[in-house]
Amino acid sequence: MKRFVSIMTAAIFAVLVLNAQEYRFEVGPTLGIAGYLGDINKSNMWKHPGLAGGAMLRYVANSRWAFKGNLTYGRVSGSTRDSGMKWPEGYGAEFKSNIYDLSATAEFNFFHFGAGPRYKNYKRLSPYMVVGLGTVFSTTGKGNTGFCLTLPMGAGVKFKLKERMNIGFEFTMRKDFGDKLDNVSDPYGIKHGFAKNTDWHSFALFTVTYEFSKRCTKCHYVE
Numbered sequence: 001m002k003r004f005v006s007i008m009t010a011a012i013f014a015v016l017v018l019n020a021q022e023y024r025f026e027v028g029p030t031l032g033i034a035g036y037l038g039d040i041n042k043s044n045m046w047k048h049p050g051l052a053g054g055a056m057l058r059y060v061a062n063s064r065w066a067f068k069g070n071l072t073y074g075r076v077s078g079s080t081r082d083s084g085m086k087w088p089e090g091y092g093a094e095f096k097s098n099i100y101d102l103s104a105t106a107e108f109n110f111f112h113f114g115a116g117p118r119y120k121n122y123k124r125l126s127p128y129m130v131v132g133l134g135t136v137f138s139t140t141g142k143g144n145t146g147f148c149l150t151l152p153m154g155a156g157v158k159f160k161l162k163e164r165m166n167i168g169f170e171f172t173m174r175k176d177f178g179d180k181l182d183n184v185s186d187p188y189g190i191k192h193g194f195a196k197n198t199d200w201h202s203f204a205l206f207t208v209t210y211e212f213s214k215r216c217t218k219c220h221y222v223e
Contacts (some may be wrong), residue, residue, distance in 0.1 A: 022114065026058040026166060030210035034074030038199035039184040040093055041078040045202055050075030050205050053081060054101075060211075063112035063122060068130075072101040076201055078182060095183045096141055099201060101174070103134025103152050115160050124160040136201065140183045148178025148198075164211040171204045 034052040035045035054072035061067065079094035107130050111123040134150040156170030179185045183197040 001062065022060075022116070022215045023164065023211035024060055024213045024215055026056075026060065026209035028056060028166075028207060028210050030054050030056055030070070030205040030207050031073060032203060032205035033083070034076050034099065035202040036076035036078055036181065036199070037201075038078070038182045039179070040080055040095060040182050045200070047082065048077040048079070050077060050108050052205065056207060056209070058107075063120070064107055064109050066107040066109070066128075068105050068107060068132075070101070070103045070105070070134075072103075072203060074099045074101065074201070076147070076181070076202060093182075093184050097181055097183065098140075099181065100137045101134060101150070102136075102205070103132055103150065103174075103202075105130045105132030105134075105152055105172075107156075109158075113158060113160070115163060125157070127155065127157045128170060130154050130156060130170065134174065134207075136174070136178075136181070138181050142183065144180070144183050146180025147185075148175065148176050148180070151175040152199075158207075163210045166207075167207045168207040169205070170207065171202070173200060173202045175200055196205070 031053040033049040037045045041047055052074035056070045058068040059068050077096040107128045109126045109128045111126040112121050113126040114122040116122050131153045134152050136150050138146045152172045152174045154172030158168035161167050177197040179198050
């Protein structure tokens with residue numbers, strides 16, 4: 001009888017482990033809108049929102065920390081006609097730019113995100129903070145281009161829909177260490193520096209990710 005109980009206990013434990021299998025990576029598409037702040041628009045980043053979308057790859061270090069790579073395309077635009085900007089001698093401008101954003105960010109979950117045994121205290125829903133480094137390449141209709149480093153920072157929320165399927169929403173502001181996103185530089189004649197008089201762009205993105213690459217679990221040790 002004791003042997004039978006031992007076998008049944010081991011079988012139940014094995015089923016739980018299989019059902020709670022953890023994975024190291026997530027991959028999926030992103031879709032949302034892009035915004036802009038700069039010389040042509042300094043007050044409302046959503047004055048002329050544009051479509052944005054791309055792909056992401058996330059490495060799940062543990063239930064609290066993750067590291068992510070994003071490649072995102074967006075379209076931003078602006079005009080001094082409706083932005084309230086007043087330039088010297090009544091001069092104005094407008095622009096439309098395609099931006100290609102590549103970034104690497106770190107995420108910190110407020111809760112232990114995941115699904116599994118109750119003793120691990122996983123939560124299917126968790127808000128998180130994100131910060132990192134990146135680059136952006138921009139092109140305008142006039143053939144002008146720009147390239148600079150960026151500092152992405154923001155917050156999001158993720159929900160585990162199924163064992164290997166997650167959905168989420170993330171908003172990030174991206175400080176551009178350059179002044180060519182809007183094809184306008186120093187309209188007031190004030191020379192810009194590495195972090196002064198530069199542009200910002202932002203993304204508000206919905207995400208869907210699929211987990212893959214099982215972790216190896218042996219003797220309660222997780223690689």
